[in-house]
Structure formats: C-alpha cells, structure tokens
C-alpha cells in the first residue's frame with residue numbers, strides 16, 4: 131500500500147469555498163490511483179482553508195504526471211463554484227510535488243493539473259502529456275472566442291460565448307460579422323437614474339476566471355454611487371446649457387480634490403504648464419523633435435521672434451533640436467455628432483513647442499487645422515489672452531480625444547485584451563510564458579467588457595460626452611491601429627524615434643525607462659532559463675502560435691506595423707515580453723491614473739467643443755469661450771467617469787507582486803525576488819526625486835502601478 135498526502139488550499143476570495151464533493155486521482159509514470167473522495171470530518175474546502183487528505187494506492191505511482199480533480203454534486207445541493215489555489219502532493223518517499231491551480235472550477239467537471247515545473251512543448255515527450263496540452267488548449271479555445279467589434283479594431287473576447295457555453299449551444303470558433311452591426315440592441319437601454327444606456331446582457335455572463343472579484347465589483351460600485359448621487363441631487367447630471375462662470379467648475383467635486391487637481395486648477399492657463407503636460411500629463415507620447423518645419427505649418431521667424439528673444443532664431447532652435455511638434459492629424463477626418471441635440475465640432479491642430487534655455491517647454495504657435503490659409507490663422511502667445519487661451523483649449527480638446535481613444539483605450543486596454551486572449555488560447559498552464567504573463571492579464575477582459583457595455587455602446591457615455599461620439603471613436607481607433615508600430619509600442623525605441631531623449635524633467639520617460647529595464651532584466655532571466663538557444667524558441671510551436679495569433683488578431687496581420695509574426699531568438703522573445711508586460715502595467719498606469727487629476731478642471735481637458743474653431747483673431751470673449759466648452763451635464767458625466775477610472779478598485783496587485791505562485795522552481799522564484807528588489811529601489815528613487823518637485827510625478831511609482839489593465 132502506498133499513501134500519498136494531499137494538502138489542498140482553497141482561495142480566500144468571497145464564496146471561494148464549495149459544498150460540492152471533490153475527488154482526486156493521481157496519474158504517475160507507473161500507474162493511476164483510484165479516484166478517491168477528499169473527505170474529512172467537518173467542513174471541507176471552506177474559503178481560505180488549507181486541508182490535508184490521503185490518497186491510497188496499491189503500489190507507488192512513479193513520477194507524478196497529472197492530478198485530476200473531479201467536482202461532483204453533493205446530495206441535493208445545487209452547483210457551487212470552487213476557487214482552488216494549489217495542491218501539494220507528498221509521495222511515500224517524502225518528495226513533494228506542487229500543483230498550482232488558481233482557478234474557479236464551475237459546475238460538475240474534471241480538471242487535470244500538471245506539476246508546477248514549467249515546460250515548453252519541446253521539453254515534453256510523453257504522449258500522455260503532449261495529449262494533455264492539446265486537450266487543454268482545445269477547451270480554452272472553445273471557451274475564449276474572438277469577436278470583431280468593428281472593422282480595423284483589434285479583436286476582442288466574445289462574451290456571448292460564455293452564455294452559449296452555459297446553454298451548451300454549438301457554434302463556430304470565430305464570429306466574423308462585426309458586432310457593432312450585428313448586435314441585437316434590445317438589451318442596451320436606459321436604467322432609472324443613469325445618464326446613458328447600458329448594455330446589460332453583455333455584463334451578465336462573464337466566465338468566472340476572468341470576472342472581477344466580489345471585492346473589486348463592490349469597490350467599483352462604492353466609488354461610483356456617492357459621486358454620482360452627489361451630482362444627481364445637485365442637478366448637475368441633468369442640467370443643460372453653458373457654465374455661467376469658469377469658477378463654477380471648481381464646485382463640481384467638493385470632496386474629490388487632489389493635490390494635482392488643485393495644482394491644475396491654479397496653473398492651467400500658464401504656457402509652461404501647457405508644455406509640462408506633454409511630458410508628464412496623461413498623454414506623454416505626442417511630441418516629436420523637428421529638424422525642419424512641415425510645409426503644412428508655415429510659421430515664420432517673425433511670428434515667434436518675440437518669444438525666442440534676442441540671440442537666436444527659429445532656424446537655430448531647429449538645428450539645436452529644441453523645436454517639437456504635436457500633430458493631431460488623425461482628427462482631420464473624424465466624424466462629429468450631436469450632444470443634447472446640438473452639433474459639436476472637432477479639429478486637427480498642429481502645436482509647435484520650444485524648449486527654452488531654462489529647460490522649460492513652451493508652446494510657440496498653434497494652427498487649428500492641417501490646412502494653412504487665411505481661414506486657419508496661426509495663433510501665438512503674443513495674441514490677445516482669450517484668443518490664445520481658446521487656441522490652447524482646442525489643443526487640449528484634441529489631446530482629450532487622442533489620449534482617451536488611442537493612447538489609453540486602444541493602445542493599453544484593447545491591445546492588452548488581445549494579449550490576454552492569445553495567452554489563454556495558445557499557451558497551456560504549464561508553459562513558462564503563460565506563467566509569466568497570466569498575472570499581467572488579470573481582470574482585463576472584464577474591465578473592457580464593462581467599458582463596452584457602458585461607454586462604447588450606442589448612446590453610452592462616449593456618445594453622451596465626446597464631440598466625435600461612438601462613430602468617431604471607431605474611426606479614430608481603427609485609424610490609430612492602422613498606423614501603430616512596434617517602435618511606438620517599445621518605450622526605448624519610441625523615445626529615440628521621437629527625438630525626446632534629452633528633454634529635461636521628462637519624468638514619464640525617466641521613470642518609464644527604469645521600469646522597462648527592470649522588467650527586461652527579469653524577463654531575460656526567465657527566458658534564458660527556459661530557452662537556452664535560438665532553436666528552443668523557433669521550435670516551440672505553442673509560442674509561435676501565440677505570437678502569430680497576436681499578430682493576426684491584434685495587429686490584423688499588417689506587416690508594416692513591424693510587430694513580429696514569429697520569434698526567432700531568445701533576445702526577440704525578451705523584447706516582446708518586456709513590451710507586453712510594460713504596456714499592461716506601467717504604460718496603462720501612466721495614461722490612466724491621472725485622468726481625474728488633469729481632467730477634473732474641465733477646461734484643461736474638454737471632451738467636446740460646441741462652436742467651430744476660430745477663423746479670425748480678436749473675436750473671443752469669455753462668453754464665447756464658455757459657450758464653446760461642454761455643457762454642464764456633459765462635463766459632469768465625463769468627470770464622473772474620470773473619477774471612477776482614476777482609482778483602482780480594491781483587490782489590487784502592484785507591479786511585480788505574484789501572490790499566485792505559478793512558478794514553483796527555485797530559479798524563477800529568485801528572479802521574481804530580484805525584480806521586486808529592483809522595483810523597490812526605483813520607488814525609493816522616485817519618492818526622493820518627487821520631494822523636490824512642485825508637482826510630484828507618482829504615476830510610475832511601482833507600488834502604485836497595477837500588474838494589469840484592470841480599470
């Protein structure tokens with residue numbers, strides 16, 4: 131008789147425990163144990179419990195290859211989901227094998243787990259294990275299916291398949307009809323008290339392993355309700371018409387003021403703060419260094435000489451690499467729509483900036499369209515104050531649109547969703563890249579599903595608050611994806627290509643590069659441990675299918691994007707994984723967490739403009755300025771969203787924390803510890819630097835960065 135001891139850990143999430151019966155079977159190289167019920171005196175599998183059981187076999191099983199967990203009905207009780215964290219099996223000779231699980235097991239089924247030692251497909255030779263990999267992936271591909279949101283968009287998760295799974299329907303693996311056109315919109319409706327439509331059905335059937343935890347859901351609701359209730363009872367969410375005075379905007383939030391939101395309210399008019407936001411605001415990716423002016427922006431030396439001062443000229447400053455451009459060309463053909471039944475406007479400005487000898491970035495000239503001419507005057511800091519303020523506000527509106535739709539939603543949320551999907555569909559649980567990436571995909575499918583149901587749906591929040599609405603968003607994101615490159619995706623390359631390596635006080639760049647380097651060091655240790663040669667990368671067909679699927683589904687197979695469609699060396703793999711982890715964590719934090727800070731003072735980030743851009747100078751009054759900014763209800767609806775998404779709902783996991791121990795070998799665990807030490811040092815340096823700054827930059831302080839896109 132051989133006795134194997136099992137130590138079973140149930141997760142400590144709310145309702146993680148189960149009343150269902152759990153049985154176990156051990157499969158080894160020398161045979162299989164009988165299926166045995168895991169049953170002790172008292173309550174089994176309570177939330178947070180660690181319980182020990184014995185599995186008896188007639189003879190020893192040899193090397194343990196698989197652990198089968200069977201979940202079956204208990205008496206007359208109905209199905210009770212179980213979150214199993216891990217199981218440790220101790221063999222009769224005292225050796226221990228760890229089986230990471232970290233998943234919800236729903237319904238009555240059998241789950242087969244492999245020991246925690248990570249293995250690529252090339253490292254497996256036993257037919258049993260090769261077959262297990264295949265079956266695991268087939269099941270995942272059946273569960274997580276791609277769907278097309280709109281032509282030109284990265285593909286996304288098909289949530290209706292979870293409902294279909296529940297009702298055991300049969301269907302094709304990928305739906306090819308764009309869902310923006312095919313959906314039955316009957317579930318998309320107004321709920322009492324809500325200012326926009328909500329697509330309820332898509333929220334109901336989330337697969338438990340990608341669903342927000344109860345804590346996170348409760349925290350999101352808890353953040354939303356008091357803020358929306360406060361605005362509702364003051365009538366702000368329903369009040370149409372212009373703001374009567376700029377100062378009234380200060381009173382939208384009385385208890386959600388932050389140090390930065392107050393700073394913005396004080397300094398928003400200053401040119402130096404306008405320039406600062408290109409470096410350390412929520413959209414720090416726009417600037418390109420110019421060596422000559424583009425013909426579409428005919429700024430002359432005479433125009434800017436008063437600002438440049440004596441001893442220099444535009445040509446000299448161009449030669450010195452001190453002239454930068456923010457070009458909003460992408461907005462030129464964006465459709466516009468109506469809000470509160472009134473036509474809204476959009477434009478595609480060009481904003482020229484100068485890095486002065488004191489190291490301060492200042493706006494030099496603004497042209498509010500891509501076509502120069504008498505109807506598109508070039509606005510200058512020397513113009514009258516309100517003309518210049520209005521021109522800058524138009525640029526801030528363009529910033530809002532490009533930032534929210536492309537820098538934020540497309541390049542972090544949607545791309546990270548595609549990475550999550552490919553990881554779930556193409557890599558088995560035992561694959562080292564799965565173990566590495568899974569923590570960086572946590573809650574991404576869920577938050578994007580919520581965003582699609584509340585923001586991107588017809589008459590959802592995007593239609594209610596932005597000048598371009600949902601159709602404009604679809605245009606902007608598909609055009610953005612068609613131009614997005616691997617260079618843009620990799621921070622060091624993007625900094626180099628944009629020529630912004632030496633601008634002083636560019637904290638996003640400095641902190642971002644340190645975090646990039648820390649991730650790169652960590653990833654290269656993991657990769658070199660599992661991929662000793664070029665051949666080991668090239669022959670890993672699961673890895674190649676994963677990268678191929680991302681290329682096809684996220685980047686729509688566009689070769690000119692520069693994204694790889696296959697990986698040939700460990701170095702290429704390191705860069706690719708580093709970029710994915712950086713964008714899922716740090717990049718999202720940099721472009722997400724400051725939305726309330728920089729947007730609460732609405733004129734700094736207006737979501738829509740109600741008058742056409744000025745074609746002449748000297749006509750702007752405070753009244754025409756206020757009549758151009760969004761109406762009261764539009765402002766408040768947008769600020770509600772900014773408030774909500776700037777705070778990560780509870781149940782956070784900061785960058786580099788891996789409480790789910792997917793890696794069980796010593797080497798990767800040491801690499802994780804070294805990564806954590808490195809991030810702690812970066813945090814210390816950032817906090818020290820911030821002490822001497824008038825406006826601290828903390829968005830890339832590692833403890834404040836989430837591992838994944840989860841809000």
Ligand SMILES: CCCCC/C=C\C/C=C\C=C\[C@@H](C/C=C\CCCC(=O)O)OO
Pocket residue numbers: 534535538539543577578580581584585591592595596603722737767770771774775841
């Ligand atoms: C006012 C109530 C809205 C409720 C929505 C609840 C949560 C939001 C869920 C996800 C948000 C994700 C992203 C959205 C970002 C950009 C979308 C485009 C917005 C725009 O163009 O206005 O934020 O992290």
Ligand SMILES: [Fe+2]
Pocket residue numbers: 538543718722775841
């Ligand atoms: Fe976000």
